Amino acid sequence: MRTPAAVEAFAPWLSAEGLASVYDPAAVGRARAYASDGSVLRLDVDVVDSEFLAVDGEVAGSGARLYRTSVSIELDRGRAVVTADCSCPVGWECKHGAALLLCLGRSLTTDHPDPGTPTDDGSAGHHGFITDLLDGRSPDRLYSCGPEPMLVKALAWALANGVPAELCLERYMACGVGLCGVCTIDRDLVCQDGPVLSSERLAQSAEFGKVVREAGGIVRHTPA
Numbered sequence: 001m002r003t004p005a006a007v008e009a010f011a012p013w014l015s016a017e018g019l020a021s022v023y024d025p026a027a028v029g030r031a032r033a034y035a036s037d038g039s040v041l042r043l044d045v046d047v048v049d050s051e052f053l054a055v056d057g058e059v060a061g062s063g064a065r066l067y068r069t070s071v072s073i074e075l076d077r078g079r080a081v082v083t084a085d086c087s088c089p090v091g092w093e094c095k096h097g098a099a100l101l102l103c104l105g106r107s108l109t110t111d112h113p114d115p116g117t118p119t120d121d122g123s124a125g126h127h128g129f130i131t132d133l134l135d136g137r138s139p140d141r142l143y144s145c146g147p148e149p150m151l152v153k154a155l156a157w158a159l160a161n162g163v164p165a166e167l168c169l170e171r172y173m174a175c176g177v178g179l180c181g182v183c184t185i186d187r188d189l190v191c192q193d194g195p196v197l198s199s200e201r202l203a204q205s206a207e208f209g210k211v212v213r214e215a216g217g218i219v220r221h222t223p224a
């Protein structure tokens, strides 16, 4: 997510300390855990100007439930009025809304892995590969999807920089339920064991970036 610059004005209310004036301590504690463990599955800034911020998102709760949550902050002469609505049983001022705000606050201080736009022909942004734009950055994790040659480069960058990566493979799939074997990579089936595989797993692969199977299971060796 690219955070709009206007969100900066709300930074004091996007931290655990700031939220303590609005939410009870137990909710803030749970929200911190949700914001850290990947439970915030979607976070959108719907409206933001100098006095009003509205966010909307989805948060995975306990028992694999997914809650739709929206929160707004209105600034009134330095005072923040927080309004929240959530599909969880609490319904408002709940930990899910607080988790959205904490995630948004973290996006202001994180070294964004969003590196900008590269193009192969230089028609926009950087002329070259996306991995060129990663140099000098130190994300906690790297997530990537796209053509396998790009994923191979992303894996090489992740391994060279000690960054754990999760890469989403695109392989021909005929059955999608683990029967035909067309999506095989090494001993794994991309349709069952993937499509997201870890950098640790792919670093051991003899086929990643080298071998794909086409319709009918025909093996094709890809150019190095």
Ligand code: FES
Pocket (backbone or CB within 6 Å): 172, 173, 174, 175, 176, 177, 178, 179, 180, 181, 182, 183, 184, 189, 190, 191, 192
């Ligand atoms: S698509 Fe058939 S086993 Fe994966």
Ligand SMILES: [Zn+2]
Pocket (backbone or CB within 6 Å): 067, 069, 086, 087, 088, 089, 090, 091, 092, 094, 095, 096, 097
């Ligand atoms: Zn809730």
